[in-house]
Amino acid sequence: MRAAAAAAAVAAEEEEEEEEEETPSFVAKALHLITSVISSSYSIRSFPAKWRSIRENLERLHSDLSAAAVSANRRSPELSELLQAIASTAEETHRIALRCADESYGGGRLLLQSDLDAASAKLGAHIKHLAEAYSQGALAHCTAIVVPKPGPGASREDARFYTRDLLSRARVGDFEMKIEALKSLNGVLSEDDRYVKILATEEDHGGVGFLVSLLENGHAGVRENALEAICIVSGFDSYRGEVVIAGAIAPVIQILETGSGLAKEAAARALKKLTENSDNAWSVCAHGGVTALLKVCGDVNSGSELVCSACSVLKSLSAVEEIKRFMLEDGAIPIFVNLLNSTQEVIQIQAIEFLAAIFSSEHLVERRMSKEEVVELLLRFLDPNSPHSSKSREVALRAIEALSFSSTSSTNRLIASGFLNQVLFFIKNGEISIQQSALKASCRLCGLSAEAKKAMGDAGFMPELVRMIDVSSSHVREMAAEALCSIISVQRNRRRFIQDEHNVSRILQLLKPEEEKSVTKKFLLSVLMYITDSNSGRRKIMSSDYVKHLEKLAEFNVSDAKKIVKKLAGGRIRSMFNGIWS
Structure with missing residues (x-):
C-alpha cells in the first residue's frame, strides 16, 4: 500500500514537472506562430476588413502573452489547455493565411470567409480567457519580455503593435506594471502624433475608453x-471628441475635487483643453465643474499652476451667458477680486482677464459690482509707484480698454480719473512692451471722441508722439503717426503744435522721400495737410530746411504731397494780393 502510494506521488510530481516544462514551451510556440501570421497578413490582398480584425486580435494576444509569466503556485491543466488552444488557433490561422495568399480559394470563397470568421471568433475568445487567467492569478507580469520602443522611422504597423502592447500591460498588470506602461505610453504620445491617432481612432474607442476607466x-x-x-489626447482638436464620448469629464472633475495636488493640476489642464471651444461647456457645468473650479481658485493652499488652469477654464466657460450667470451666483466676483491681490504675477493676470470677460456683459453683474469699481481696481496696476510688473500692467491696460472704451460716458470717467497721465508716463518711461501697449491704447482713445483728443493734447501727448515716430520699429512709428494725426485734427491742438518751434520741421524731416509708400508717411502728410489750414502753419513749413522732402515727394507724384505744395503756392499768391490791396 505504502509502495503504491509513493509511486502515485512520484507520478504526480513527474506529471506536474512535465506541465511546468510544457507551459512555457506552449507560450513560446504561440508567440512564434502569432508573429509569423501577423507578418504574413500584411501581404494578403483578399478580405482586407476580415484580416484587419484578425490582425488586431493577434496583436492583442501577442501583447498579453509576451507580458505573461506563469504563476508558480497556480499552474493548472486548464491553463495548459488554453495555451495549447491558442497555439492551435494560431496554426490554423496561418494555414488560412496561406490559402488567402494563394488566391486560388481552395474549397471555395464562401468556405474561406466562414473559416476567417471562425478564426476571428476563436481569437476573441482566447483574449477573454487570458484576461480571466490574469484576474485569477494563473498568469502574472513578466518583466523580462518587453516589446522594444520603435525608432523614429518605424512603420505604422510597428507603432500600432507597440501601442497595443502598452495597453495590454496596463490592462493585465499589477500597479507597478500599469504605471510603467502608462509612463511609456505618455512618452510616445508626447513625442509622436501618430501614437495619438492610433490610440484615439484605431482602437474602436477602446484605447481612450480604457484610459478613462483608469481614472477611477x-x-x-x-x-x-x-x-x-487623456490630457495629451485632449490637446488635439480632431480627437477631443473621443475623450468626451468616452465619458472623461465626470471622473476628471471628481479628481479635481478629491485628488492629490499633482492629480488636481493634471485634471485642471485636461479641462482647460476640453473647454477650448464651448461645445463641452454644458457638460462640465452639469457635472459640478464650475463649483469645483471656483473652490480651487478660492483655496489659499492651491498652487499657482492649478489656479491658473482653473481660471483659464472658467474664462472659457464664461462665454456661455447662462453659465456666466451661474458663476456670479456662486460667488465668482469676490474670489477673483481677491486674486488681484496675489503676490504671483501669473495669478494676477488670470484674474484680470477673467474679470474683463465677466464684465463684458454689465447687465449680469451690476447688482454685485459696477464696471467702474472693477476699472478702479485695475487702475492701481498702472500706478507708476506700484510694484506690479510690466506684464501685469499690459494685461490691466487691455482690460481697461475693453471695459471703458466701449462708450463715451465710460471714456470720460476714465479720463477724469487720471488715466491719461498714467498712459503718458509709460509712453515716456516704460519698458518696450508696456510702452507699445500704452501707445496702442492712446491710438484707440484718440479715435473715440473730440473731447478725448482735446484732453490728450492738453496732457502733452503730441511731443511724445513726434518722438516715437523716430524710433526703429515700423509698427510703433505707424501707431504714433496715426495717433498724432487724429489728435491734431482738433484746432486747439493744432495751434499748440504749430507754436512749438521744432514740431513742424521735425515732421518734414521724418518724411524721408526714399520711403514713398510707407503707412507712416501717409499719416505725416495728413498732419501737414491739417497744418496748412493756417497761415502760421504754412509759414513754418515753407521756412523749414526740410521742405525739400515735401517737394521731392511731389516730384514723385505722391498725391498728398502735391496737394500740400499746391496749397502752399496758393497761400503765397494770396499773401501777395493781400499785400497789394493793403
Whole structure:
C-alpha cells in the first residue's frame, strides 16, 4: 500500500514537472506562430476588413502573452489547455493565411470567409480567457519580455503593435506594471502624433475608453498617469471628441475635487483643453465643474499652476451667458477680486482677464459690482509707484480698454480719473512692451471722441508722439503717426503744435522721400495737410530746411504731397494780393 502510494506521488510530481516544462514551451510556440501570421497578413490582398480584425486580435494576444509569466503556485491543466488552444488557433490561422495568399480559394470563397470568421471568433475568445487567467492569478507580469520602443522611422504597423502592447500591460498588470506602461505610453504620445491617432481612432474607442476607466482606479499613480495621457489626447482638436464620448469629464472633475495636488493640476489642464471651444461647456457645468473650479481658485493652499488652469477654464466657460450667470451666483466676483491681490504675477493676470470677460456683459453683474469699481481696481496696476510688473500692467491696460472704451460716458470717467497721465508716463518711461501697449491704447482713445483728443493734447501727448515716430520699429512709428494725426485734427491742438518751434520741421524731416509708400508717411502728410489750414502753419513749413522732402515727394507724384505744395503756392499768391490791396 505504502509502495503504491509513493509511486502515485512520484507520478504526480513527474506529471506536474512535465506541465511546468510544457507551459512555457506552449507560450513560446504561440508567440512564434502569432508573429509569423501577423507578418504574413500584411501581404494578403483578399478580405482586407476580415484580416484587419484578425490582425488586431493577434496583436492583442501577442501583447498579453509576451507580458505573461506563469504563476508558480497556480499552474493548472486548464491553463495548459488554453495555451495549447491558442497555439492551435494560431496554426490554423496561418494555414488560412496561406490559402488567402494563394488566391486560388481552395474549397471555395464562401468556405474561406466562414473559416476567417471562425478564426476571428476563436481569437476573441482566447483574449477573454487570458484576461480571466490574469484576474485569477494563473498568469502574472513578466518583466523580462518587453516589446522594444520603435525608432523614429518605424512603420505604422510597428507603432500600432507597440501601442497595443502598452495597453495590454496596463490592462493585465499589477500597479507597478500599469504605471510603467502608462509612463511609456505618455512618452510616445508626447513625442509622436501618430501614437495619438492610433490610440484615439484605431482602437474602436477602446484605447481612450480604457484610459478613462483608469481614472477611477484606486492607485494614485495609475490615475495620474492615465490623466496625463487623456490630457495629451485632449490637446488635439480632431480627437477631443473621443475623450468626451468616452465619458472623461465626470471622473476628471471628481479628481479635481478629491485628488492629490499633482492629480488636481493634471485634471485642471485636461479641462482647460476640453473647454477650448464651448461645445463641452454644458457638460462640465452639469457635472459640478464650475463649483469645483471656483473652490480651487478660492483655496489659499492651491498652487499657482492649478489656479491658473482653473481660471483659464472658467474664462472659457464664461462665454456661455447662462453659465456666466451661474458663476456670479456662486460667488465668482469676490474670489477673483481677491486674486488681484496675489503676490504671483501669473495669478494676477488670470484674474484680470477673467474679470474683463465677466464684465463684458454689465447687465449680469451690476447688482454685485459696477464696471467702474472693477476699472478702479485695475487702475492701481498702472500706478507708476506700484510694484506690479510690466506684464501685469499690459494685461490691466487691455482690460481697461475693453471695459471703458466701449462708450463715451465710460471714456470720460476714465479720463477724469487720471488715466491719461498714467498712459503718458509709460509712453515716456516704460519698458518696450508696456510702452507699445500704452501707445496702442492712446491710438484707440484718440479715435473715440473730440473731447478725448482735446484732453490728450492738453496732457502733452503730441511731443511724445513726434518722438516715437523716430524710433526703429515700423509698427510703433505707424501707431504714433496715426495717433498724432487724429489728435491734431482738433484746432486747439493744432495751434499748440504749430507754436512749438521744432514740431513742424521735425515732421518734414521724418518724411524721408526714399520711403514713398510707407503707412507712416501717409499719416505725416495728413498732419501737414491739417497744418496748412493756417497761415502760421504754412509759414513754418515753407521756412523749414526740410521742405525739400515735401517737394521731392511731389516730384514723385505722391498725391498728398502735391496737394500740400499746391496749397502752399496758393497761400503765397494770396499773401501777395493781400499785400497789394493793403
